[in-house]
Amino acid sequence: MSDDPHMGDPRPDVDPRVTSPTREGLAGTAPVSLYVRTRDQITIAPDFKPPEAQPAWRRDFPIDWPQDQYVERRDFMKFLVLTSFAFTTGQFWIAAQQWWQRRGEVPGERRIAAVGDLAVGGTVVFDYPGEHDPCVLVRMSADEYVAYSQKCTHLSCAVIPQPEEGVLHCPCHEGYFDLRSGRPIAGPPNRPLPRIHLDVRDGAIYATGVEWRTT
C-alpha cells in the first residue's frame, strides 16, 4: 500500500466522529448525541390509521411497554376514591347486617337430646339457632354439658370435639379450643367459639340461647 491508505478505495470517508479515539460503546460506536431523534411511542397499527381511528381495545391493551405500564394520575385517583368508597360502604353494610340480625334474634328453645342418649364423653351434633348453624354438644361429666357453635372462628371449618384431651380441634389449620370455656388455645383462631346456653330438665337437654363472644 502507498502512503495514502484510501487510494483506490471506493468507500466513502468515515465520519470523524465515528472513528474518533473517544468513540463510545463496546461495538466502536458513535456518541449518542449523533443520533438524536424523537421516537413515537405509539404503536403503528397494521392498518396504518392514526390512534384516534383505532378501536378502543387498542388503548386498553397497548403493545408498547411504556404505555402498558403507564397509569394516569386521574385513573389512579379514581381507583383510590372508588376503592375507599367501596370499603366504607362495605363496613356500613356489615354493621347494618349485624344490627338486623341482632334485632330479629329471638332464638327459641330447642330440644337437643335426651339425657340418656349420650354417655359421659359423648357428643351430639345439632343445628341451633337456625337450620344451618351446626353446633356440637359434649357431655363432660355426669351432670355437666357444654355446647358450642361448630364453626371455627378462624375460617369456619367444622371443629371436632376431643373430650379425652379436653379440646376442640379444627383440622383445617390446626386450631385448638378449650373444651370447658371454648376459648382458643392454639393455632390461628383468635376469638372463642359462640357458646350455646343449655337447660337440662325433665331428662332432656334444651338449647336456650347463643352467647356471641369476641374475647
Add this chain to the structure above:
Amino acid sequence: MAKPDYLHFFIDPNRCIGCQACVQACTECDTHKGESMIHLEFVDREESVQTVPVICMHCEQPTCAEVCPADAIKRTADGVVQSARKPRCIACGNCVMACPFGVPEVHVPEQIMMKCDMCYDRASVGKKPMCAAVCPSQALFFGTREEIEQLRPMSAPINQFQFGAQTITTRVFVMTPRGLTARAPYLDVTAAMDERPHPRAVTLKMLPAGTAAGAPAGLSDGALDPFADVEV
C-alpha cells in the same frame, strides 16, 4: 437500560455459511439459557446449501403482539419486541402462527412462548447479541449504520417487507444489493417465494486450446477467443 438508538442489527444472508455458530452461541444467552432462539434455515435444501439465519425482526407493527389474546407480548421503548411475559402467556401458539418470519416458539413443557429478544441483557448495555458476536462471516452484524456502510459498500439495508397485503417495517435490517434497493426499497416476500433462481452464466477465463490440457470439446478448434465466457 435500553438498547442504544444508534445500534442496529443487520442481517446479510448472502454471507451466511451455515456454520451453526450463531445457533450454538444463542443457547448461551442468559435470557433463555440452553434454548436456541435463532433459526438457521436452508433456502432450498434440494437445490442449494445456502442457509439464512432468521432472528426476530422486531417489527414496528408486531403481528405476534397483535394476535396475542393474553396481552403477553410487549415491546419496550427501544423497539425490542420481548418474549412473552411469563405470568400472562397461555402458550396458545397464536404468535407462532401469525409471525410472518416464523420466529416465536412455544415451549409446551414450560407453557411459555419464547423468541429472540436481541439478547436483551447484552443489547441493552450496548454489547453485541450473542449471534452477532460469534458470526465468523458477519452475516449477522450489530453496529452503527456508518459501520455497515463502510463494511458493505455494495449493499444497502432495507427494513420493509411485503407479505401479501401486509407491509411490515422492522427494526432489524436486511442487506440487499444496492441495485435492487434502488428499484424497490422493500422485499416482496410472498412474491419471492415462487421465484426460481435464474440460471446464471458463470464466466471462467479459458486459456487457448493448445496450452491447456483437457479443454472441453468444441473449444479445441483454436479459433475461439481465449477469454470467451463458457457456460457451465
